[in-house]
Amino acid sequence: MADNAWIQSVRLARGPATASAACPEQEEVVHLFGELRVPLLRYLHGLGLPVCDCEDVAQDAFLALLRHLRAGKPRDHLPAWVFRVSRNLALKCIQQTSAQRCLDEDCANAPDRAANPEEQAAHSQRERTTRAVIAALAPHDRQCLQLRAAGLSYRAIAGVLDVSLGSVVACVSRALSRIARATSQEK
Amino acid sequence: MRAAQQHITDEELILTMDGELEEPRRGAVDRHLNQCWACRARRAEFERGIENYLAAQRSLDAAVPLPPAAGPTARLRASLDSAMAQEPAGWRSAASRWPRAILAGAAAAAMAVPVGVTLLAWFGTKNLEAPGPLPDARLTPGAVRLISQQQVCVVPAEDEGRLVPAELARRVFEQYRIASPKPRAYEVDYLISPALGGATVLQNLWPVPYSDGVWTSRVKDALEDHLRQLVCAGKLDLATAQQEIATDWIAVYRRYFRTRLPVAAHARFVKDSPWE
Ligand SMILES: [Zn+2]
Numbered sequence: 001m002a003d004n005a006w007i008q009s010v011r012l013a014r015g016p017a018t019a020s021a022a023c024p025e026q027e028e029v030v031h032l033f034g035e036l037r038v039p040l041l042r043y044l045h046g047l048g049l050p051v052c053d054c055e056d057v058a059q060d061a062f063l064a065l066l067r068h069l070r071a072g073k074p075r076d077h078l079p080a081w082v083f084r085v086s087r088n089l090a091l092k093c094i095q096q097t098s099a100q101r102c103l104d105e106d107c108a109n110a111p112d113r114a115a116n117p118e119e120q121a122a123h124s125q126r127e128r129t130t131r132a133v134i135a136a137l138a139p140h141d142r143q144c145l146q147l148r149a150a151g152l153s154y155r156a157i158a159g160v161l162d163v164s165l166g167s168v169v170a171c172v173s174r175a176l177s178r179i180a181r182a183t184s185q186e187k
Numbered sequence: 188m189r190a191a192q193q194h195i196t197d198e199e200l201i202l203t204m205d206g207e208l209e210e211p212r213r214g215a216v217d218r219h220l221n222q223c224w225a226c227r228a229r230r231a232e233f234e235r236g237i238e239n240y241l242a243a244q245r246s247l248d249a250a251v252p253l254p255p256a257a258g259p260t261a262r263l264r265a266s267l268d269s270a271m272a273q274e275p276a277g278w279r280s281a282a283s284r285w286p287r288a289i290l291a292g293a294a295a296a297a298m299a300v301p302v303g304v305t306l307l308a309w310f311g312t313k314n315l316e317a318p319g320p321l322p323d324a325r326l327t328p329g330a331v332r333l334i335s336q337q338q339v340c341v342v343p344a345e346d347e348g349r350l351v352p353a354e355l356a357r358r359v360f361e362q363y364r365i366a367s368p369k370p371r372a373y374e375v376d377y378l379i380s381p382a383l384g385g386a387t388v389l390q391n392l393w394p395v396p397y398s399d400g401v402w403t404s405r406v407k408d409a410l411e412d413h414l415r416q417l418v419c420a421g422k423l424d425l426a427t428a429q430q431e432i433a434t435d436w437i438a439v440y441r442r443y444f445r446t447r448l449p450v451a452a453h454a455r456f457v458k459d460s461p462w463e
Pocket of ligand 1: 193194226227
């Protein structure tokens, strides 16, 4: 095993001489934020967190990512790392929620915008059926689908959710066949 | 005998669709799919499930609009900036400041990175039996994070993480060929302390026996504190302080405190916890 600290000191040594110059890790974090923010917020929202809190969790996670990169920690599967850290932050936040808000007050006062009923009515029958199936899925299965839709590999999802690869694949196949079956019965 | 083959399981079908099935199973599954309409129909069903899922999810998402990315991105940039400002960042090579500096482990470094190695070695005048009050200069030449005087002094000395990760500590003992260190007998100490910009790397750590004569790690801690005070008072150059402590701290102690033996108060100076 390479001495991480040593690699760190060597790696950072290549950085700019002045502290004010932008550091490459910082740019990398911002870039990844641009790529992952939307799916991440969707995922966190799916866990039951208000959008505004999701935004705060995402900020914390990406700040942690900077430290992670600066410390020379492993750089493979960074999206999965971000999802995992965010998920942990979000769950902690949800657990302690009612008693004492983990995040800002402003956030609590900014309710999520609900869709207007007309907009909802405009959806096709198939879409409504699918939505009903999604709503009826076990939360775990729904999360698997969402993470896969966000582009994570099954292996990465297993890491995020701390379950086996087999169980991730099983829940995705279960969910997809349920959706397919429900929608093929109508037309 | 096509019909005799077993159909592909849902799980394998899913993994195949997403290119995550490993060889050699993958080849067998591909061949089966070429032959078997039933399995291909199931695959198509999964694809339809994905399509419907995405469509439904899109409309669900539309019901909860997200704020535009610009604001949050700017906010992230700002907090990254301030995190970087707090961090003792901007490591740079200061080889020019020390003409005597020699790259530590040049061969290893050359493999790892081409340029700008910060690890500086001071090959001391003495070649000591390790471990002792002075480290073996070949094993522990000292290494610094290159941070400015100002950066050293904004962080309280106590806040500089002095805890050496267990794995690193283990390697320090290994390097010094101490097979099973007795608990509470050693402190894995920094040659250049973090409060003076020392790095938490193998090259800057060595096992200091607590019981080894009068020149204990506590006395060294007292010297480090003193040097740091001088640095932060603007009376001593940080680079000089680092170099002094890395070269022969006992000589430096004698010079600064004008004494041949450690001051009694310094021998009781307690700052670090022993290695356990
Ligand atoms: Zn088949």
